[in-house]
Amino acid sequence: xxxxKVMLVEDDEFWVENICRELNNEKDIEIVKVASTKDDxxxxxxxxxxxxxxxxxxxxxNNMDGIEAVKEINSFTHTNIxxxxxxxxxxxxxxxxxxxAINYISKSxxxxxxxxxxxxxTEGSGIHPDAAEALRKGYQKLKKLQILTSVEREVYExxxxxxxxxxIASRLHKSFYTVKNQLSVxxxxxxxx
Numbered sequence: 507x508x509x510x511k512v513m514l515v516e517d518d519e520f521w522v523e524n525i526c527r528e529l530n531n532e533k534d535i536e537i538v539k540v541a542s543t544k545d546d547x548x549x550x551x552x553x554x555x556x557x558x559x560x561x562x563x564x565x566x567x568n569n570m571d572g573i574e575a576v577k578e579i580n581s582f583t584h585t586n587i588x589x590x591x592x593x594x595x596x597x598x599x600x601x602x603x604x605x606x607a608i609n610y611i612s613k614s615x616x617x618x619x620x621x622x623x624x625x626x627x628t629e630g631s632g633i634h635p636d637a638a639e640a641l642r643k644g645y646q647k648l649k650k651l652q653i654l655t656s657v658e659r660e661v662y663e664x665x666x667x668x669x670x671x672x673x674i675a676s677r678l679h680k681s682f683y684t685v686k687n688q689l690s691v692x693x694x695x696x697x698x699x
Contacts, residue, residue, distance in 0.1 A: 509536040510627050513550060515575065516562045516590065517542040521613055525560065525590075528616045535623055544575040551579045558626045560619060561607070563591040563598065573601055580606035586626035588619070599640035610637035653695055661688045 512529065514537055516522050522540055529535050538556065541547040544565055551559065559579070563572040576587050588609040589602045599610050609622050611634045618634060625632060651659055664674045675685045 507534055509534055510623055511536055511538045511555065511557045512623060513537070513539040513541060513547065513556045513559045515541045515544075515547040515559060515565065515572065517565045518562070521562070521590075525613075525616060525619065529620065529623075532620055535620065544571045544578075547575050548578050551585060552582060556585050558586040558588065558623050560588050560590050560623075562613075563589060563593060563602070573598075573605055576602065576607055577605045588622050588626060590619070594636070594640075596640040596643050599637050600644045603637070609634050610640075612636045650696060654692060658688060658692050658695070661685060662692050665689060 512535055514522065514525055514529075516525065522542075526537055526540065529537055538554070539550050541550055542565065547559070547561070547565075550556075561572045561576060565571050565575070572589065572591075576589070579585060579587065587607045588611060589599075589607045590611060590613050591598075592613055593599075594612075602610055608626055611618055611622055615634070615636065622634060651662065654662060660678070661674060664677065665671075669677065671685050671689065672682055674680075675682045678685070
């Protein structure tokens with residue numbers, strides 16, 4: 507039997523111990539590497555053949571560097587990456603998928619990781635319920651944004667990213683009042699009632 511080669515990228519010893527204990531009980535799964543930093547994970551992925559990576563989102567107290575690792579690894583190889591986290595923020599989940607993750611599972615669902623690993627190599631990977639709702643909401647938002655013009659979408663995205671009206675105006679070389687009016691039109695289009 508060919509074993510599925512897995513790299514676990516996790517910096518919390520509690521989770522490393524628990525995840526490794528669970529996965530080591532499986533005859534068809536082999537943990538070939540435990541990395542605790544983004545750089546270690548990227549280096550190992552560059553130098554070795556891995557079937558699946560279990561990637562923590564926040565490594566070494568660096569906010570979201572697991573997502574950066576996914577982007578970097580996907581720039582030079584195609585490896586199945588399953589994100590591990592306790593974060594349930596829709597935008598974070600969507601960013602993981604945008605940058606190449608194939609699944610997203612809460613760390614507390616250790617038994618589900620086993621099935622997700624197996625699915626990842628058979629290309630029958632179903633989206634875990636931890637991510638399904640965020641993907642549904644993301645799709646609905648994308649569909650809703652299609653009614654905006656490209657200019658309106660640009661203004662909307664900047665506003666959603668936390669830019670003030672004044673900052674948007676400066677960035678897009680528009681007047682403050684033009685941006686304010688555009689935001690009003692956008693609100694009316696997205697929430698007509």
